[in-house]
Amino acid sequence: xxxxxxxxxxxxxxxxxxxxxxxxxxxxxxxxxxxxxxxxxxxxxxxxxxxxxxxxxxxxxxxxxxxxxxxxxxxxxxxxxxxxxxxxxxxxxxxxxxxxxxxxxxxxxxxxxxxxxxxxxxxxxxxxxxxxxxxxxxxxxxxxxxxxxxxxxxxxxxxxxxxxxx
Amino acid sequence: xxxxxxxxxxxxxxxxxxxxxxxxxxxxxxxxxxxxxxxxxxxxxxxxxxxxxxxxxxxxxxxxxxxxxxxxxxxxxxxxxxxxxxxxxxxxxxxxxxxxxxxxxxxxxxxxxxxxxxxxxxxxxxxxxxxxxxxxxxxxxxxxxxxxxxxxxxxxxx
Numbered sequence: 001x002x003x004x005x006x007x008x009x010x011x012x013x014x015x016x017x018x019x020x021x022x023x024x025x026x027x028x029x030x031x032x033x034x035x036x037x038x039x040x041x042x043x044x045x046x047x048x049x050x051x052x053x054x055x056x057x058x059x060x061x062x063x064x065x066x067x068x069x070x071x072x073x074x075x076x077x078x079x080x081x082x083x084x085x086x087x088x089x090x091x092x093x094x095x096x097x098x099x100x101x102x103x104x105x106x107x108x109x110x111x112x113x114x115x116x117x118x119x120x121x122x123x124x125x126x127x128x129x130x131x132x133x134x135x136x137x138x139x140x141x142x143x144x145x146x147x148x149x150x151x152x153x154x155x156x157x158x159x160x161x162x163x164x165x166x
Numbered sequence: 167x168x169x170x171x172x173x174x175x176x177x178x179x180x181x182x183x184x185x186x187x188x189x190x191x192x193x194x195x196x197x198x199x200x201x202x203x204x205x206x207x208x209x210x211x212x213x214x215x216x217x218x219x220x221x222x223x224x225x226x227x228x229x230x231x232x233x234x235x236x237x238x239x240x241x242x243x244x245x246x247x248x249x250x251x252x253x254x255x256x257x258x259x260x261x262x263x264x265x266x267x268x269x270x271x272x273x274x275x276x277x278x279x280x281x282x283x284x285x286x287x288x289x290x291x292x293x294x295x296x297x298x299x300x301x302x303x304x305x306x307x308x309x310x311x312x313x314x315x316x317x318x319x320x321x322x323x324x
Contacts (some may be wrong), residue, residue, distance in 0.1 A: 042204065046236075
């Protein structure tokens, strides 16, 4: 089954059609998606500012990261679920959008950035927890800011028919 | 009462460059949402702390002082990207109940944030007690989230 078949298969589900035809599903889901994404990305940005060494410098990085982590994860779960439901309701609307697929690719890159940081740079945390983070940490923080800003931007821009194909 | 003002805004055609360009409005809206992300982040890091969550090993005042320039900067960006959006469609905004609800809430919430919330975050925690901090944190989260919801609905339902 190709990706297109998969999207078309979901598109024909009665529950997908019902959500697509509902007056309320789209505005309600989109609003939940927005609020939870602002919570998630906002708290990630605050952590990244500490990683870049430009804010919350009086607080150890491990504390900023560890204390915000559960809230970031909770908001990420909500925004992902709302996003998946938005996709479930209109799979063929998003299938042909280049910006949607770029957003998905950037999500993967953001995940890779987190893993690389966690398994490589964060291992030396004891050396820079309370001081200015090393270049590798700042690169991870800068990449995180750029990637999440693009993910949010491309998500919003899927509302328009830019780079949309059949 | 304000209709003549909004009709006048419409005749100014300042917003024309936005409504005639197919890129201006979407890109200004994207910038508005990115600023919203920064507003939420710099508010929540403090409001969570007020609720006794988040960075609990740091004093509230310290977290609030560190977050403040980012909050103010992000709010200025919100304003700079919000005003052109009103100027580009003044009549739609005038007839949108969500726009007026958002503006009322915004006025109230800005006053609340820079008076009550500011005072509570800067006060000696032992003297204020934990209850006021929690009330202010919850009210702050509720008000700002409500503003974002109304803002989203202007575009969706107006």
